[in-house]
Amino acid sequence: MTAVTLAPMEGVVDVYMRDILTQIGGFDLCVSEFVRVSQNLYPASVFYKYCPELRTGGKTAAGVPVHVQIMGGEASVMAENAAFVAELGAPGIDINFGCPAKSVNRRDAGATLLQWPERLYEIVSAVRRAVPPDIPVSAKMRLGFSEKNLALDNALAIAAAGAAKLTVHARTKLEGYKAPAHWEYLRPIADALAIPVVANGEIWTVQDYLRCREISGLKDVMIGRGAIARPTLAREIVALEQQGVENPAYDWPNVKGLLVTYHELLRDMSNPDRQAGRLKQWVKLLGRTYPESSELFTRVRRLQSPDHIAAELEHASLLSAESQDPKVGRCY
Numbered sequence: 001m002t003a004v005t006l007a008p009m010e011g012v013v014d015v016y017m018r019d020i021l022t023q024i025g026g027f028d029l030c031v032s033e034f035v036r037v038s039q040n041l042y043p044a045s046v047f048y049k050y051c052p053e054l055r056t057g058g059k060t061a062a063g064v065p066v067h068v069q070i071m072g073g074e075a076s077v078m079a080e081n082a083a084f085v086a087e088l089g090a091p092g093i094d095i096n097f098g099c100p101a102k103s104v105n106r107r108d109a110g111a112t113l114l115q116w117p118e119r120l121y122e123i124v125s126a127v128r129r130a131v132p133p134d135i136p137v138s139a140k141m142r143l144g145f146s147e148k149n150l151a152l153d154n155a156l157a158i159a160a161a162g163a164a165k166l167t168v169h170a171r172t173k174l175e176g177y178k179a180p181a182h183w184e185y186l187r188p189i190a191d192a193l194a195i196p197v198v199a200n201g202e203i204w205t206v207q208d209y210l211r212c213r214e215i216s217g218l219k220d221v222m223i224g225r226g227a228i229a230r231p232t233l234a235r236e237i238v239a240l241e242q243q244g245v246e247n248p249a250y251d252w253p254n255v256k257g258l259l260v261t262y263h264e265l266l267r268d269m270s271n272p273d274r275q276a277g278r279l280k281q282w283v284k285l286l287g288r289t290y291p292e293s294s295e296l297f298t299r300v301r302r303l304q305s306p307d308h309i310a311a312e313l314e315h316a317s318l319l320s321a322e323s324q325d326p327k328v329g330r331c332y
């Protein structure tokens, strides 16, 4: 069996995006945007903000669990917050050791911790001890900070600390998001670990998935930008792996339907600038798969109002703007 996880993406994979993409299908799991933990125990409102699904049994409307991701360098505070979010009903806790942002790394969190395997051990084991045994604790790391020489030590430290699973974004912090992803580094990590290892990075198409599987030896993947740019990617991968069939990608009218749904869902957000930003961001990323979306982006890029963007969307082609996939409805 192949498991596909929807990657955490701050400011991109929000509750609405998780809702839409998991209704399309193919995903076994989502991970929330990171919650930055620094000095205190957060109130419940903070966790509900990043993971509103905590109010619906920790699952999206399609029934896919959402694990809550936390990020920080202080083991005891991470543990305290993890225990609390588990009490709030998180079906799993993921720990972020991959964030490359300078502001985060300067403050002792994210990928900077990859320079010290013993600190990863300390954080993961403190979180593991604090959370009830039936709630899985996992981690997500990059191959290193500036070099890859500690990749295996970091992975071993995370596994020894009791993580149930490790996702590896196959690049260092210095490599940022620049292609290629170095999938060849994943195989020795997976060979050395007794826990499942999940491949991540630069999977945009089924062909990329197949190459990653061949090079890394790993069947389970986490996909981020690829799922935003090609909303059917997870179910295309699963159809091929589990049924040996090709499941076609959505055509543009279907994708337009998704954008219309997203616009509707975003009305929940109080700030119209943010609604417009999220909508434009998705239009832009879809341009990688759909030339119609690139063309649409040139028309909406300067628009500030989400409703003006939606109006452009209506005119984006003569075909119906309604989603033609009955699986994707409006559920808010």
Ligand SMILES: Cc1cc2nc3c(=O)[nH]c(=O)nc-3n(C[C@H](O)[C@H](O)[C@H](O)COP(=O)(O)O)c2cc1C
Pocket (backbone or CB within 6 Å): 007, 008, 009, 010, 011, 012, 032, 033, 034, 069, 096, 098, 099, 140, 169, 177, 200, 201, 202, 203, 222, 223, 224, 225, 226
């Ligand atoms: C805009 C953006 C936000 C991200 N936010 C997070 C995050 O909150 N937590 C995390 O672990 N990774 C985060 N990532 C990294 C992704 O989860 C993923 O590891 C990376 O994009 C590589 O996978 P991909 O090539 O499938 O996109 C983010 C990436 C991007 C581009």
